[in-house]
Amino acid sequence: MVRARVLFAVLVLLGCWMLQTTSAHEVQLEEASCSKQFRSDVNITVVAGPGPAGQKGDMGPRGHKGTPGERGETGAPGEQGPVGPTGEKGDTGELGPAGETGTPGVSPPVPTLVAFSVARTTGLTTNWSKKQVTYDDVLSNEGGAYNMTTGKFVTKVGGVYFFTFTGKTSGEYMIHLKKNGKIMVSIREKIRDLVDNQASSNSAILELDVGDEVWVEVFPGAYSLHSNDGRFLTFSGFLISQM
Ligand SMILES: *[C@@H]1O[C@H](CO)[C@@H](O)[C@H](O)[C@H]1NC(C)=O
Ligand SMILES: *[C@@H]1O[C@H](CO)[C@@H](O)[C@H](O)[C@H]1NC(C)=O
Ligand SMILES: *[C@@H]1O[C@H](CO)[C@@H](O)[C@H](O)[C@H]1NC(C)=O
Secondary structure (H helix, E strand, C coil): CHHHHHHHHHHHHHHHHHHHHHCHHHCEEECCEEEEEEECCEEEEEECCCCCCCCCCCCCCCCCCCCCCCCCCCCCCCCCCCCCCCCCCCCCCCCCCCCCCCCCCCCCCCCCCCEEEEEECCCEECCCCCCECCCCEEEEEECCCEECCCCEEECCCCEEEEEEEEEEECCEEEEEEEECCEEEEEEEEECCCCCCCCEEEEEEEEEECCCCEEEEEECCCCCEECCCCCCCEEEEEEEEEEC
C-alpha cells in the first residue's frame, strides 16, 4: 500500500514535470511549486527547493523627503567666555550748562585783639603798706585792658590769655602774678656778696572771664627792684583765644 502511494507520487511528479515542459497552459505555476488535480477527490502539489539567487535589481527612485521632526528642548547655557579687550577711549563730551549763581560769601570774623606790654623806667622800694607794682611806660595796649593808673589788667573779653613779667635785683625781692588777689606764679631773688643786676622772668597762661583782674604785686616787706630807661621791669599779656 505504501509502495503504491510512493510510486503514484513519483508518477505524478514526473507527469507534472512533463506538463510543465509541454503544456504550460494547464499547469498552475507558482514559485518553486507545481499543483495538479488528477481526480475530483485528489489534489497533488509538488513543492520544489528554491532556485539560485537572482541578480540584484536596480536602485529604486529616491523617496519623498520626510517631514521635519519636532524641535528638541533648549540645552543648558554654556560657560561665560573670557573678557574681551578694552575698547578705545571715547571723545570728549560737550560743555555742560553754567551753574547757578552762588550765595554771597561772608567774611570770616575778625579775631579780637587784646595785647599789652608795659615797662617801668625807675626802681621800686616797698614797705609793708606799698605793694602794687605800676608801670609808667605803655609800649602797647590793644583793647585797652591795661589800666595805667592801677597797674591792673581788667578783662573785657573772656578767653585764654598769656602773661609774662620780669624782676631785677636791687638787693632782694619777691613778686607775684596775681589773679583777683590770688597768687598764680612768682619770682624770688636775693643778692649775696653784693652781687647786683640779677634779672628773672616768669609767665602763665590763664583762663579769664569778663571782669577778672591780673596784676604784679610785691610780697609784703622791705624789698627793692631796679630799673631805669633800660626798662628792666615789664608786664605783658595777650589774648590767645576767646572762649
Ligand atoms: C482540490 O482543489 C480544488 C481547487 O483548488 C478544490 O476546489 C477541491 O476541493 C480540492 N479537493 C480536495 C479533495 O481537496
Ligand atoms: C611806705 O612807702 C611809701 C612810699 O614810698 C611811703 O610813703 C610810706 O611812708 C612808707 N611807709 C612806711 C611805714 O615806711
Ligand atoms: C582805671 O582805674 C581807675 C580806678 O578804678 C578808674 O577810675 C579809671 O577809669 C580806669 N581807667 C580806665 C581807662 O578804665
